[in-house]
Amino acid sequence: MVGIPTPDVSLRRRVAQLEASQRNLQRDLERLLRAPAERNNSREVFVAQTAEDSSYPTAPANVFGLIFQTISFTRSEGNQTPTYTAHSSSVQDYGLSLVGYIAEGTYVFVKRQRNGQYVIIGQATEAGRLWLFTLNEDMGATTAGEAAADLIDLDESDTGTDVTVTDPWDIFTNLVSGAEGLCIQQVDTGGTEYYVVIQAACPT
Secondary structure (H helix, E strand, O other): OOOOOOOOHHHHHHHHHHHHHHHHHHHHHHHHHHHHHHHHHHHOEEEEEEEOOOOOOOOOOOEEEEEEEEEEOOOOOOOOOOEEEEOOOOOOEEEEEOOOOOOOOOEEEEEEOOOOOEEEEEEOOOOOOEEEEEEOOOOOOOOOOEEEEEEEOOOOOEEEEEEEEEOOOOOOOOOOOOOEEEEEEEEOOOOOEEEEEEEEOOOO
């Protein structure tokens, strides 16, 4: 009588090891394929604009509706005014602000977390920046509380940009053309920029 051959134990063990190795390799491959997306999701920074969903929250709110934006500019060096293009006409998602209350219509930097939620990490403007200025006309010569001025960096280099500085409290009404001072760049709730005079040399 011919018996049925008994499978070699060492062969069975080897097959089992190969199958286990295959499963491990498959898991490693799936992990590698996921890794770039996970890394990108944790590092990508987007530009968005805060917007009203049902009713824009008042201070001290810290979660705001977001409409994502694409910023376009010319691929060349120089002082350019970028173009903001909204991805939607209505709120697309929400962001938790890490920088305090943010007015409606403000362009902000948002970071996507691994859980898919967004945090607001800053404003995409130069609001709050200090500048030097030199008046090109007397304060109030054209419009009350305003004057055309050259915008000067704090290192005293001329930016080549002409702006309108404002004196909302009529403190610097005596400033004349050529006067120098310090202003702060601000953005109102509608997104309009202002250069508010905060210091100037006393007129002689």
